[in-house]
Amino acid sequence: MAATTRVLQCDPASISFHPPAILPTISSPDTQTAIQAAAHELVHNLRPVAFPTETVYGLGALALDVSATSRIFSTKGRPADNPLIVHVSSFAMLHRLLPPQFILPDTYTALMKHFWPGALTLLFPCDSNTIPSIVTAGQPTVAIRMPSHPVARALIAVSDAPLAAPSANSSGKPSPTRAEHVQRDLEGKISVILDGGACGVGLESTVVDGLQPDGAIRVLRPGGVTVEDIERVLELEMASPPKVLVHKRDYRDDVLEAAPTTPGMKYRHYSPAVPVHLLCTLSVPPSSAQPVDIASYLDSLKASSPRPLKIGVLAPTDSRFATYPLPSDGIEWLRFPLGPSAEPAVAAHGLFDGLLTLERQGADMILIEEIGEEREGLAFMNRVRKAAGESIWLKMD
Numbered sequence: 363m364a365a366t367t368r369v370l371q372c373d374p375a376s377i378s379f380h381p382p383a384i385l386p387t388i389s390s391p392d393t394q395t396a397i398q399a400a401a402h403e404l405v406h407n408l409r410p411v412a413f414p415t416e417t418v419y420g421l422g423a424l425a426l427d428v429s430a431t432s433r434i435f436s437t438k439g440r441p442a443d444n445p446l447i448v449h450v451s452s453f454a455m456l457h458r459l460l461p462p463q464f465i466l467p468d469t470y471t472a473l474m475k476h477f478w479p480g481a482l483t484l485l486f487p488c489d490s491n492t493i494p495s496i497v498t499a500g501q502p503t504v505a506i507r508m509p510s511h512p513v514a515r516a517l518i519a520v521s522d523a524p525l526a527a528p529s530a531n532s533s534g535k536p537s538p539t540r541a542e543h544v545q546r547d548l549e550g551k552i553s554v555i556l557d558g559g560a561c562g563v564g565l566e567s568t569v570v571d572g573l574q575p576d577g578a579i580r581v582l583r584p585g586g587v588t589v590e591d592i593e594r595v596l597e598l599e600m601a602s603p604p605k606v607l608v609h610k611r612d613y614r615d616d617v618l619e620a621a622p623t624t625p626g627m628k629y630r631h632y633s634p635a636v637p638v639h640l641l642c643t644l645s646v647p648p649s650s651a652q653p654v655d656i657a658s659y660l661d662s663l664k665a666s667s668p669r670p671l672k673i674g675v676l677a678p679t680d681s682r683f684a685t686y687p688l689p690s691d692g693i694e695w696l697r698f699p700l701g702p703s704a705e706p707a708v709a710a711h712g713l714f715d716g717l718l719t720l721e722r723q724g725a726d727m728i729l730i731e732e733i734g735e736e737r738e739g740l741a742f743m744n745r746v747r748k749a750a751g752e753s754i755w756l757k758m759d
Contacts, residue, residue, distance in 0.1 A: 370396035377512035401521040412530035414558035415509040418537040420527035445499040446526040451518035472599035479510035481586025513558035536717040564711035569624040584741040632749040634721040640750035647755035664692040674720030677731035678703040706739035
């Protein structure tokens, strides 16, 4: 346990990379000092530090050191069978991790050309002589990505070591997208947080498996790179592009779900300390679900507590629920708008921030309205379904 947690300010705009140089150029002395302090904590004290990426804030430790990586699990309370993603700062660092005989598939070459550095994680064969099994949860593959956030990439480069880094939060809670989210959750548990501002994407990376014998690209976890973007790049770069299949949308894999090769697949995730309901206003209910009239649902919320309730609402600004005249008697509504329905990237960017903000504002319950599962909406709904304890199909007429 760290006695105090230092929040060190970093200016991402002061950091630049100029290939073929491996180390970044950092024009801000304060940012240089902050990154060096965090690297010292990682390399010499073997303790995890929190840092911004373009997706969410990560809790990083030396990926190749079992003692260092084990502290990620103890700090987060993370189950040991939940693998970690390894972050690298250069292609040279990537190749140091891979088995010598491994040849990059053409699909990976195309995807890395367009999305590295960036919010795309790829599965690679694991060299067990290099990468400890604690990182992969004993799986034969390892998930690797190269973040594009200047602070993240600079920290990895200055440390001269790949970092294993899940999100910087207690296991199962919403992922942090601001330094203050990390501090409220992990104060006293870690010694250093690098504050590089709000994360640009707001959801974790997309995880892709392109190692299967059929050559198809399997999206194990939708995220910051959309399925449509992946399909577009493969069609652009390859004469015969492979199929892109999304787990649970296009196929099921019970073995993978029981022993996942990547984070975010097995356990309930992203849940605040208060109940979350998913309000379905677009999709067709399954045969097992009975749609509820919206007026009856709102009456049931008021009747559920003898005192006035604070209820948080995460919904697109122009959605059916957001524009419905909600009653003010017995309920105080706390709204966190998610932008227009036509811009799912805005909703994705605001999801975790909205959950954490509404929780901090004292919401007794949070309602999230579904959005269409296209582009970033696919990743948004993937996270919401893991966060929600209950799904309600509303009749809005």
